Amino acid sequence: xxxxxxxxxxxxxxxxxxxxxxxxxxxxxxxxxxxxxxxxxxxxxxxxxxxxxxxxxxxxxxxxxxxxxxxxxxxxxxxxxxxxxxxxxxxxxxxxxxxxxxxxxxxxxxxxxxxxxxxxxxxxxxxxxxxxxxxxxxxxxxxxxxxxxxxxxxxxxxxxxxxxxxxxxxxxxxxxxxxxxxxxxxxxxxxxxxxxxxxxxxxxxxxxxxxxxxxxxxxxx
Numbered sequence: 175x176x177x178x179x180x181x182x183x184x185x186x187x188x189x190x191x192x193x194x195x196x197x198x199x200x201x202x203x204x205x206x207x208x209x210x211x212x213x214x215x216x217x218x219x220x221x222x223x224x225x226x227x228x229x230x231x232x233x234x235x236x237x238x239x240x241x242x243x244x245x246x247x248x249x250x251x252x253x254x255x256x257x258x259x260x261x262x263x264x265x266x267x268x269x270x271x272x273x274x275x276x277x278x279x280x281x282x283x284x285x286x287x288x289x290x291x292x293x294x295x296x297x298x299x300x301x302x303x304x305x306x307x308x309x310x311x312x313x314x315x316x317x318x319x320x321x322x323x324x325x326x327x328x329x330x331x332x333x334x335x336x337x338x339x340x341x342x343x344x345x346x347x348x349x350x351x352x353x354x355x356x357x358x359x360x361x362x363x364x365x366x367x368x369x370x371x372x373x374x375x376x377x378x379x380x381x382x383x384x385x386x387x388x389x390x391x392x393x394x395x
Contacts, residue, residue, distance in 0.1 A: 182231040189228050190254040191237055196226040198244035212243050289384060293349045299325070307385065309341060309349045315370040316351050324392050326351055328385035339387040344373070351387060 183191050199209055206219035216236060217225075224230040241247075286307055290296045295310045311324040319339075320326065328341040336355050342363060344350040352363035352373070360376040375382070 181233055181235070183234060183237055185231065186257075187254065188231050191232060192226045192228045194246065195222075195232075195237075195240055198240075198246060199226075202244060209240070209243075213239055292347060293343065294347050296349055299327070306388070308391075309351075311351065312348060313350075313370075315365040315367050316353075317367045319366050320351050320390065321392065324390055326387055327389040327391070328387050330385045334383060334386060341384045341387065342382065343384070349384065354383070 199206070204212070206222050209222055210217060210219050213236065221230065225232040286298065289307060290298055293309070295312055297308050297310070299306065299308045306327045306329065309326050309328070311320050311322055311326060314322050316339075326341065334340060334354055334356075338354045339351055340354045340363075341349050342352055344352070344363075352365060355362040355364060360374065363373040363375065365372060
């Protein structure tokens, strides 16, 4: 599909943007092929060359993606002679793109979004540079291993083993952690705190277990 004109860098900005891309590409010792790989081959080296030489107007979205790769910020706008209206437009696009790039939930898929909307103690939070599903522990059922208000990170697995700490719905809109034990006709969900009963589940669906605990965050007061 052809990119609309308003989504392309203007003719006034085209020479500045082309030079900016080329200067930073050479600064970081990127070939045109390297840059093509860095943007996941959205454009080939021939097209990138046309952007650099001003033969084509680059789409704003692609320009901002290249800016992120080379750590280019809005201070570069002071170097270009453009109208105030165009400067504000470009700055607003920089800000919008930055906010979009820093959202931890920007890659949230439909299935995980449904989990967050269904269970009131579920959330989406960053972990080691990527985003994960989390739950907040609301009771002491797994004490002393997991305490009330702990933040638990979990991931869906292909299979679960005996002794795994898993996340499962123990109430209609609440997720909890339980220790899993499997037997031929079902599973046992064990609470570590003896005040809470273990659950014996005879009929198990593939979606019953939402994930395995992979990390814990606890605030020390």
